[in-house]
Amino acid sequence: MRTAYCVETVRAAERELMARLPEGALMQRAAAGLAAVCADVLGRVTGARIVLLVGSGDNGGDALYAGARLARRGAGVRAVLLAPDRAHSAGLAALRAAGGRVAEDPYGALRAADLVLDGITGIGGHGGLRPDAVELVRATLGTDAVMVAVDLPSGVEADTGEVRGEAVRADVTVTFGTYKPGLLIDPARDYAGAVRLVEIGLELPPTADAEALQYRDVAGLLPVPDAESDKYRRGVVGVVAGSARYPGAAVLAVAGALRGGAGAVRYVGPAADAVIARFPETLVHQGPPGKAGRVQSWVVGPGLGDSGRDFLDEVIAEDVPVLVDADGLRLLDAARVRSRTAPTLLTPHAGEAAALLGVAREQVEAARLASVRALAEKYGATVLLKGSTTLVVGPHPESPVRVNPTGTPWLATAGSGDVLSGLAGALLAAGLEPLDAASVAAYLHGLAARHASRGAPVIASEVAAALPAAWRDIRDVLRD
Numbered sequence: 452m453r454t455a456y457c458v459e460t461v462r463a464a465e466r467e468l469m470a471r472l473p474e475g476a477l478m479q480r481a482a483a484g485l486a487a488v489c490a491d492v493l494g495r496v497t498g499a500r501i502v503l504l505v506g507s508g509d510n511g512g513d514a515l516y517a518g519a520r521l522a523r524r525g526a527g528v529r530a531v532l533l534a535p536d537r538a539h540s541a542g543l544a545a546l547r548a549a550g551g552r553v554a555e556d557p558y559g560a561l562r563a564a565d566l567v568l569d570g571i572t573g574i575g576g577h578g579g580l581r582p583d584a585v586e587l588v589r590a591t592l593g594t595d596a597v598m599v600a601v602d603l604p605s606g607v608e609a610d611t612g613e614v615r616g617e618a619v620r621a622d623v624t625v626t627f628g629t630y631k632p633g634l635l636i637d638p639a640r641d642y643a644g645a646v647r648l649v650e651i652g653l654e655l656p657p658t659a660d661a662e663a664l665q666y667r668d669v670a671g672l673l674p675v676p677d678a679e680s681d682k683y684r685r686g687v688v689g690v691v692a693g694s695a696r697y698p699g700a701a702v703l704a705v706a707g708a709l710r711g712g713a714g715a716v717r718y719v720g721p722a723a724d725a726v727i728a729r730f731p732e733t734l735v736h737q738g739p740p741g742k743a744g745r746v747q748s749w750v751v752g753p754g755l756g757d758s759g760r761d762f763l764d765e766v767i768a769e770d771v772p773v774l775v776d777a778d779g780l781r782l783l784d785a786a787r788v789r790s791r792t793a794p795t796l797l798t799p800h801a802g803e804a805a806a807l808l809g810v811a812r813e814q815v816e817a818a819r820l821a822s823v824r825a826l827a828e829k830y831g832a833t834v835l836l837k838g839s840t841t842l843v844v845g846p847h848p849e850s851p852v853r854v855n856p857t858g859t860p861w862l863a864t865a866g867s868g869d870v871l872s873g874l875a876g877a878l879l880a881a882g883l884e885p886l887d888a889a890s891v892a893a894y895l896h897g898l899a900a901r902h903a904s905r906g907a908p909v910i911a912s913e914v915a916a917a918l919p920a921a922w923r924d925i926r927d928v929l930r931d
């Protein structure tokens with residue numbers, strides 16, 4: 452599991468460690484790791500032209516000490532001090548002792564730079580960059596210099612991934628001790644470039660603030676049939692989806708459920724002919740969901756249209772896990788969801804989440820973490836928020852957010868969300884907890900999309916068809 456911790460926790464761990472170490476030792480560890488990554492990026496340090504953007508806090512101190520190390524190895528290092536009287540004094544002395552200098556002509560130095568180290572703000576930054584910093588950062592944009600951010604791209608919010616104003620766009624971010632949630636969550640994630648973690652010995656609590664499943668975690672969660680299995684034990688998924696207008700949504704949700712390892716899929720709704728034509732394996736039911744026979748989870752909503760309200764109400768009343776997506780979300784009553792005893796999983800995209808919260812879509816996209824938490828609290832449910840970074844949270848406000856590390860922007864295509872809902876429904880039916888079912892589904896879905904796409908446009912039914920390949924990939928790690 453890749454984990455990330457919020458600033459408050461990082462600072463507490465830092466205090467504890469600093470109390471046991473000689474003064475300045477922690478910053479030296481950080482600077483040594485930072486200088487090593489810069490050397491790696493540059494290839495050749497001797498003769499390289501490096502500019503340090505130095506803010507008034509310890510983030511600037513890290514940049515100065517790393518600059519001193521690089522100057523000792525033969526780089527020409529110039530520091531641009533945003534607040535000369537408040538720059539880290541020991542770091543500046545170290546830089547000078549190593550042959551580095553304060554830039555007399557900052558803009559000239561930036562134009563000639565091979566590498567710029569962004570040490571304006573790290574975890575102490577708040578709000579977008581201030582105007583003097585913005586001006587400097589803009590001056591780097593027209594150059595070929597590699598931008599390396601120290602700990603975080605300056606201007607992004609470490610705890611949430613929000614970007615309020617202008618921020619540094621890094622090619623590489625060298626972060627210390629642990630990932631911060633903002634390095635995993637868009638829009639900030641997009642500003643960070645490739646992230647390199649430098650261990651500095653922080654001891655962090657067992658529960659993280661954000662976590663991302665890795666191959667091995669997913670492999671451990673995937674349900675696999677054994678000799679005792681039959682189709683009911685593997686899990687039967689009920690799918691209530693599709694309408695005369697959107698029969699395809701039913702087909703795609705069923706595809707996701709079948710490819711997600713369900714023992715059987717029961718389909719209830721007006722698109723039975725289309726479903727059977729594509730997937731003769733489906734058990735179709737004419738009539739209300741309550742009479743469809745045994746199911747271990749329900750998926751309700753894709754392509755349902757307004758006429759599905761009665762079916763939705765019936766499914767919500769069932770005492771098994773229920774996943775609500777798309778049109779189902781619009782018709783959903785929060786109080787009824789909160790009163791359920793079996794788990795509920797909601798899977799909105801940003802537009803649907805915005806409608807449920809009564810805010811603009813842009814607000815959800817700018818503040819994904821706050822939005823997904825607000826929905827989980829409002830409905831007392833597990834919520835998967837789709838998009839460029841898919842997030843999953845459980846109903847408990849203290850539980851870590853799961854950030855999905857797979858996927859591709861090619862997934863932004865009609866119907867791919869329907870496949871995801873069926874897939875997550877199959878994992879719920881197999882008995883996974885809603886947080887695991889949702890995050891494993893997002894992981895597999897993103898991996899399948901990469902398999903199907905390989906850099907070219909992909910359509911939703913191909914994502915479903917690529918699920919077995921993604922599944923095999925993940926199972927393969929258990930053989931290593």
Ligand SMILES: NC(=O)C1=CN([C@@H]2O[C@H](COP(=O)(O)OP(=O)(O)OC[C@H]3O[C@@H](n4cnc5c(N)ncnc54)[C@H](OP(=O)(O)O)[C@@H]3O)[C@@H](O)[C@H]2O)[C@@H](O)CC1
Pocket residue numbers: 461462465477478481506507508509510511513571572573574575576577578579580581584601602603606627628651653
């Ligand atoms: N924790 C650890 O384990 C370790 C931490 N280490 C390092 O310390 C860093 C944290 O240092 P920190 O606490 O000094 O804060 P930092 O990020 O330098 O920012 C504060 C300064 O920025 C300024 N400022 C604020 N907002 C701004 C804005 N929008 N635009 C412009 N300026 C803005 C603010 O100015 P002020 O508001 O005071 O005027 C203040 O001067 C951490 O990220 C890591 O690099 C490592 O060395 C070792 C291990």
Ligand SMILES: Nc1ncnc2c1ncn2[C@@H]1O[C@H](COP(=O)(O)OP(=O)(O)O)[C@@H](O)[C@H]1O
Pocket residue numbers: 777800836837838839840841858859860861862863864865866867868869870871896
């Ligand atoms: N920019 C993006 N980058 C990566 N994945 C994306 C992006 N935009 C959308 N997705 C993914 O594509 C899928 C689209 O789902 P959804 O919006 O529900 O589509 P539909 O309703 O047409 O099925 C989701 O899995 C979502 O996470």
Ligand SMILES: [K+]
Pocket residue numbers: 510569570571572573600601602603604605
């Ligand atoms: K920085």
